[in-house]
Amino acid sequence: GESVGLHLPTLSVQEGDNSIINCAYSNSASDYFIWYKQESGKGPQFIIDIRSNMDKRQGQRVTVLLNKTVKHLSLQIAATQPGDSAVYFCAENIGNQGGKLIFGQGTELSVKP
Amino acid sequence: GAGVSQTPSNKVTEKGKYVELRCDPISGHTALYWYRQSLGQGPEFLIYFQGTGAADDSGLPNDRFFAVRPEGSVSTLKIQRTERGDSAVYLCASSRGGTGSYEQYFGPGTRLTVT
Numbered sequence: 001g002e003s004v005g006l007h008l009p010t011l012s013v014q015e016g017d018n019s020i021i022n023c024a025y026s027n028s029a030s031d032y033f034i035w036y037k038q039e040s041g042k043g044p045q046f047i048i049d050i051r052s053n054m055d056k057r058q059g060q061r062v063t064v065l066l067n068k069t070v071k072h073l074s075l076q077i078a079a080t081q082p083g084d085s086a087v088y089f090c091a092e093n094i095g096n097q098g099g100k101l102i103f104g105q106g107t108e109l110s111v112k113p
Numbered sequence: 114g115a116g117v118s119q120t121p122s123n124k125v126t127e128k129g130k131y132v133e134l135r136c137d138p139i140s141g142h143t144a145l146y147w148y149r150q151s152l153g154q155g156p157e158f159l160i161y162f163q164g165t166g167a168a169d170d171s172g173l174p175n176d177r178f179f180a181v182r183p184e185g186s187v188s189t190l191k192i193q194r195t196e197r198g199d200s201a202v203y204l205c206a207s208s209r210g211g212t213g214s215y216e217q218y219f220g221p222g223t224r225l226t227v228t
Contacts, residue, residue, distance in 0.1 A: 034216060034217070036219075041221075042221055042222075043117075043204055043206075043219035043220050043221045043222050044156065044204070044219045045219070046216050046217070046218060046219075049216050089155050089156075091155070091156075098161055098163075098168050098169045099144050099146065099161050099163075099168070099169075099208065099210070099215075099217070100146065100158040100161050100169055100171075100172070101146075101148075101156075101158065101217060102158065103148075103155030103156050103157070104155050105153075105154060105155050106153075106154075106155050
């Protein structure tokens, strides 16, 4: 079926450390993936995306890795800062089903100063 | 430029009442999406517009929910005979649209509380 899930519901890291947030997806037809950050009381904020023809994409302090063999997606945040504290969602788009995104439950990242 | 805006930010209504939630997408974005988010959960897809037409309304939970986008810009989500289970944050997103998948940009949401 269609599902996107996260391995860890909460993650606590020390400021300055690197963070890795994982996500599993089940639909092999998914061809586009997005990571969002959501702070309390706000809408999800776009972080980075990746298409299924890529296995890695880098942004500013963030890297997304896609392993289609095991249907796994990860978000790496370098030098994590207190402002990175939020809930992070991965979402997938199934190629033949239009633009809708299917979201996972989310991982709460807590950064300790 | 301005992002996606949603009004009202909060709406409290009594069970059985009718509500309308408004979304103003980013200028020039042809695709518009509505999602619903319950506490502690990820957003759940409701409906997607490409231009004025609903391209996919498979996420609408029942016929009490309806959405329109008459001029291909602003959209209104309408909920009839509200129930307590409708309480959630309703999120709107927009994207450039067209073929392929483009990043969706979300508004701040409308928090609906049905008492």
